[in-house]
Amino acid sequence: MSVPGGGGAPELFEMPPGEPDLPRGRSGLLSGLSQEGAKGVLIAVVSTVVVFFVLGWVVVHSENWPEVKRAFFNGAEFKDTFPGIASRFLRNVEYFLIAEVFILAWALTLAVMRSLPGPVFFPLRLMSILYTDFFRGIPTVLVVYLLGFGVPAMQLPGVPRSNAFWAVVALILSYSAYVAEVYRAGIESIHPSQVASARSLGLTRMQSLRFVVIPQAVRRVIPPLLNDFVGLQKDTALVAFVVAVPEAFKQAQLEQYADFNFTPYLGAAIMFLIVTIPMTRLVDWLIQRERARRQAGGGL
Amino acid sequence: MSAAPTSDGRVLRIEGLHKSFGKLEVLKGIDLALSEHEVVCLIGASGSGKSTLLRCIDLLEPIDRGRIVIHGEDVTRRGVDVNRVRRRIGIVFQAFNLFPHMTVLRNVTLGPTEALKLSRSEAEARALELLERFGLADKKDDYPDRLSGGQQQRVAIIRSLAMQPDILLLDEVTSALDPELVSGVLDLIRELARAGMTMVIATHEMGFARDIANRVCFLDQGVILEEGPPDQIFSSPREPRTQEFLQSILEAGRM
Structure with a gap:
């Protein structure tokens, strides 16, 4: 399957042709242990402890460590600021959830527009292509500035003036371009014989898409979609650039300005990691499961 | 089944059908007519145009020249739905093409509910009756990948039957099956023939063609080179190309 590049749309789960014996991805971390049994596990544990201890010792005993510790790992500062940052993170989750719903719907619309055949639909295809080219070609942060500051500044009647509202709209517009490409890869991966079957039953083109192509396509692209979810969760921090009411990153920034200490950023990072690491693991697990299923010969 | 037959009583009439893929002319003027309850088998080497002919009849491939008339209606004219x-x-x-994300029952009801706009319960009643009749009722809640190739192909046939078609086209439906699974599918088709289903069957199973067909057409390089009752085609083919083809089949031990 060819996923046409893009930071948000990584290659799916098919092995590159001609290299069937590549190591099986990140989830191969623990591979090799089971083969060597208890002895292997023991060696792994001992060497891990030694390596981490040595690294830690070198860092802590380096000349500038006290400075670094004061600036980034200040316990008192952390205790002081973390609860505030953690509660502000709820706002990031809220931005994420709202944006994701619209992204999934709008991106699917874009992908379907692009897959419509025939000369009649050329304008729709062209619009979809221009849209994805445009929004994948410019930095998301730029779109956030443009809409987040630009639209409220115009003070148009009947148009929301909230910076946060337009920043989230910017995220939706930008991420939809990436997610549309993921959907499209999925749609194009469905064998034409499936469409022939549906059409031969007298289903219309749209019915074939709705009942046969899209359900299968979406199932296949769940792992890369989740990857984009992880990216979106992180990029909710971009809203910080245009809002007065802080989310986690902005809150950390305010604390940093107040105390001239960078530890609050560590607190914000921890909050993001709490959400993104499980999501990344879930993606790995899904990819692994999909691969196993394919090797077992199952169709889906 | 539906639609009144026209004056000539033909369910299907094909006249001067031409079809090319790029520069390759696959069908070079096919004429074929089927009466109600008739079973016609298409035989011929791979690439002789059997599959393309069937796909053209179902309007899955646009044709270049000629007409396809079903129950008196020219379905190849412009503006036909x-x-x-x-x-x-x-x-x-040949490859079943069941929908892998749907249960057997949903595979069979999809066409009736969405294309024929039957209610879900009507469609399911119709589907269950067919599954029952062909011994697959216990598989109704399974997904296709849990079924053997033979069972999948029988479901695929049932999926078509649920639409209550005027005519059924079978494109080498046993070619992808392991030998031991072939007979179950052929038995089903025999039963359909007995029940009076009008069918065009492209097949490599000569024995089957011989005992099910009312008429056998030998396709060679895009034309129907010879046609006639099965006994005549298989026992005393007139055309040298037909004799050659049947000889090669015989030597391959498939007759």
Whole structure:
């Protein structure tokens, strides 16, 4: 399957042709242990402890460590600021959830527009292509500035003036371009014989898409979609650039300005990691499961 | 089944059908007519145009020249609603092409509920009756990948039957099956023939063609080179190309 590049749309789960014996991805971390049994596990544990201890010792005993510790790992500062940052993170989750719903719907619309055949639909295809080219070609942060500051500044009647509202709209517009490409890869991966079957039953083109192509396509692209979810969760921090009411990153920034200490950023990072690491693991697990299923010969 | 037969009583009439893929002319003027309850088998080497002919009849491939007339209606003229035509024609493919994300029952009811706009319960009643009749009722809640190839192909045929088509097209439906699974599918088709289903069957199973067909057509390089009752085609073919083809089949031990 060819996923046409893009930071948000990584290659799916098919092995590159001609290299069937590549190591099986990140989830191969623990591979090799089971083969060597208890002895292997023991060696792994001992060497891990030694390596981490040595690294830690070198860092802590380096000349500038006290400075670094004061600036980034200040316990008192952390205790002081973390609860505030953690509660502000709820706002990031809220931005994420709202944006994701619209992204999934709008991106699917874009992908379907692009897959419509025939000369009649050329304008729709062209619009979809221009849209994805445009929004994948410019930095998301730029779109956030443009809409987040630009639209409220115009003070148009009947148009929301909230910076946060337009920043989230910017995220939706930008991420939809990436997610549309993921959907499209999925749609194009469905064998034409499936469409022939549906059409031969007298289903219309749209019915074939709705009942046969899209359900299968979406199932296949769940792992890369989740990857984009992880990216979106992180990029909710971009809203910080245009809002007065802080989310986690902005809150950390305010604390940093107040105390001239960078530890609050560590607190914000921890909050993001709490959400993104499980999501990344879930993606790995899904990819692994999909691969196993394919090797077992199952169709889906 | 539906639609009144026209004056000549033909369910299907094909006149001067031409079809090319790029520069390759696959069908070079096919004429073929089927009466109600007739079973016609298409035989011929791979690449002789059997599959393309069936796909053209179901309007899955646009044709270059000629006409296809179903119950008196020219379905190849401009402006025909292809979806309406396809609802009256069933086609079953070599590779089954069941929908892998749907249960057997949903595979069979999808066409009736969405294309024929039957209610879910009507469609399910119709599907269950067919599954029952062909011994697959216990598989109704399974997904296709849990079924053997033979069972999948029988479901695919049932999926077409659920549309209650005027005519059924079978495109080498046993070619992808392990030998021991072939007979179950052929038995089903025999039963359909007994029940009076009008069918065009492209097949490599000569024994089967011989005992099910009313008429056998030998396709060679895009034309029907010879046609006649099965006994005549298989026992005393007139054309040298037909003799050659049947000889090669005989030598391959498939007759």
